[in-house]
Amino acid sequence: MQAQQILLNSRPEGVPTPDNFKIASLSLPEVKEGEFLVKNLWMSVDPYMRGRMIDRESYIAPFNLGEVLDGGAIGEVIESRHAEFPVGSKVTSMLGWRSHYVTDGNEHTKLPDISLSESHFLGVLGMPGMTAWTGLTRISELKAGETLFVSAASGAVGSIACQLGKLIGAKVIASVGSDEKAAYLKSLGVDAVINYKTVSNLSEALKEAAQEGVDVYFENVGGEHLSAALDNMNDHGRIAVCGMIAQYNDTVPTPGPSNLAMIIIKKLRVEGFIVFEHWAHYPEFAKEMGQWLTTGAVKAEQTVYEGLENASTAFIGLFEGKNCGKMVVKLA
Amino acid sequence: MQAQQILLNSRPEGVPTPDNFKIASLSLPEVKEGEFLVKNLWMSVDPYMRGRMIDRESYIAPFNLGEVLDGGAIGEVIESRHAEFPVGSKVTSMLGWRSHYVTDGNEHTKLPDISLSESHFLGVLGMPGMTAWTGLTRISELKAGETLFVSAASGAVGSIACQLGKLIGAKVIASVGSDEKAAYLKSLGVDAVINYKTVSNLSEALKEAAQEGVDVYFENVGGEHLSAALDNMNDHGRIAVCGMIAQYNDTVPTPGPSNLAMIIIKKLRVEGFIVFEHWAHYPEFAKEMGQWLTTGAVKAEQTVYEGLENASTAFIGLFEGKNCGKMVVKLA
CATH class of the missing domain: 3.90.180.10 (Medium-chain alcohol dehydrogenases, catalytic domain)
Known part of the structure; x- marks a missing residue:
């Protein structure tokens, strides 16, 4: 064979x-x-x-x-x-x-x-879905009434994070790289979508969308997205650091944001995680996610x-x- | 009058x-x-x-x-x-x-x-001492047997953080800007001191001093110090972000470290804090610190x-x- x-x-x-x-x-x-x-x-x-x-x-x-x-x-x-x-x-x-x-x-x-x-x-019932669930429920502990910002929001992890954010009762702001993806996220019930490729200033665009500030940032991108999030985080905000795809193909190191002092000023918690370390919670996740898929609450x-x-x-x-x-x- | x-x-x-x-x-x-x-x-x-x-x-x-x-x-x-x-x-x-x-x-x-x-x-019985104590005991939760790295280590906060690190039972590595300050920290019992102004590569110098890796970084400086710490952190390390003095006088924004992806790879928790929010614990701190000063355990x-x-x-x-x-x- x-x-x-x-x-x-x-x-x-x-x-x-x-x-x-x-x-x-x-x-x-x-x-x-x-x-x-x-x-x-x-x-x-x-x-x-x-x-x-x-x-x-x-x-x-x-x-x-x-x-x-x-x-x-x-x-x-x-x-x-x-x-x-x-x-x-x-x-x-x-x-x-x-x-x-x-x-x-x-x-x-x-x-x-x-x-x-x-x-x-x-996808949704596997590693990416479990990653979104872990980042929101176990790392950032997103609560109803808070504002969530998700980057790479139309991706395997981001699109589930956005939907879980809505199910938790948060306001959800998404960043994507095309108008088609923006329309897709709108169809999922996301409150505001930013096409980062067409806005002149991502931080200003996020400020416009999140006038009440951002409580939780689900970080998939790094670079300018992280900088914009830091600018707009509320006091005691949490950043669940899942990925930094903007840097994965760097041939020379790209400097980080210049506004990291916001971590002090706003007393932020920035926490990286790897989903495999949380796999003991998979059954709990799978049960919840299975129900949401069956009822159509998650697409x-x-x-x-x-x-x-x-x-x-x-x-x-x-x-x-x-x-x-x-x-x-x-x-x- | x-x-x-x-x-x-x-x-x-x-x-x-x-x-x-x-x-x-x-x-x-x-x-x-x-x-x-x-x-x-x-x-x-x-x-x-x-x-x-x-x-x-x-x-x-x-x-x-x-x-x-x-x-x-x-x-x-x-x-x-x-x-x-x-x-x-x-x-x-x-x-x-x-x-x-x-x-x-x-x-x-x-x-x-x-x-x-x-x-x-x-100082030691006021805001700076309380800051050192809060960062180690409440933010980073330093434990005996771990390795602590402290930047601006001869300062009001850093010099107390180093001594508390030793009292907790950690190995303590300090960074300072002169040989006189290095000698002072050595006299306090710090395990290794780096004069960042005379080493050619801070990250390499820290690797040399902390061959077992860094579990907790007490961040007072930012910039190259943060980058060196990220390079040398162990998995699940914690960074208590107290200050970034290297940037306080910037007239143009200084880019952050290019190795922030270490936060994901090493599953780090990076947490900013302001001591005033922890002031309810002052009596507990003052009692402990008063005893350490009286016995000479802290200088x-x-x-x-x-x-x-x-x-x-x-x-x-x-x-x-x-x-x-x-x-x-x-x-x-």
């Missing part, structure tokens, strides 16, 4: 390019006792993967040159010698970027039956690319604003 | 200069029933006063042009028609930068008898300027590294 895989061909300098990736064929071993064969149906591309393409110490090991990439995936068991994972089981794994693989089931979870596409376990947009050969294009598209909601690749 | 006062003559551009200040004489009113006359013995100059010289909204109102400055002071009641403050009482107030004043006692506290100079109520250095006419020179000296420990002005 031949499997297709995407390897890291070279480490990106700046924005990733197609030649950083290589598709390769691999002969899979026979399925031995206690193992099963998975055909991947969906795989995830996420901004955090960019960090793993750099050879440095971080909260997750870097990808190795010439080796297959990995990341979230949903697959179907098509051959099995493992009692817990019979043929036909749907599983989540961290073994994306490949068409098929043989496994002993370590770090695999069987999916429950849901009426929605299984791909949502890579989960996806941008779908087709075919493993387009996975790198989908990944590169994350840094070009190509996705609305969760970017996923349909493999089969 | 004539009192001498220091007025804000002009708003500083950059580092304050003597002509930003003006000494003026004022006739005091008679002491009416319920009032008393105070002769100031000591006044405080503190870096935070620089922020009040800018006409902007902050946690404390700006000074007005042409009006007397204010700040912490210790005085003696020399005439009284107030039962609670008889002649001879020693009082703390926020009515510094003047020789005498008449008051109804609002926001005045009578000093207890102590065997040390009353001036310590402007409180002071740099003393004499005469109200030298108060502005003392204040300007804060930004030139002229003080070791608390800078105070002896008025009588």
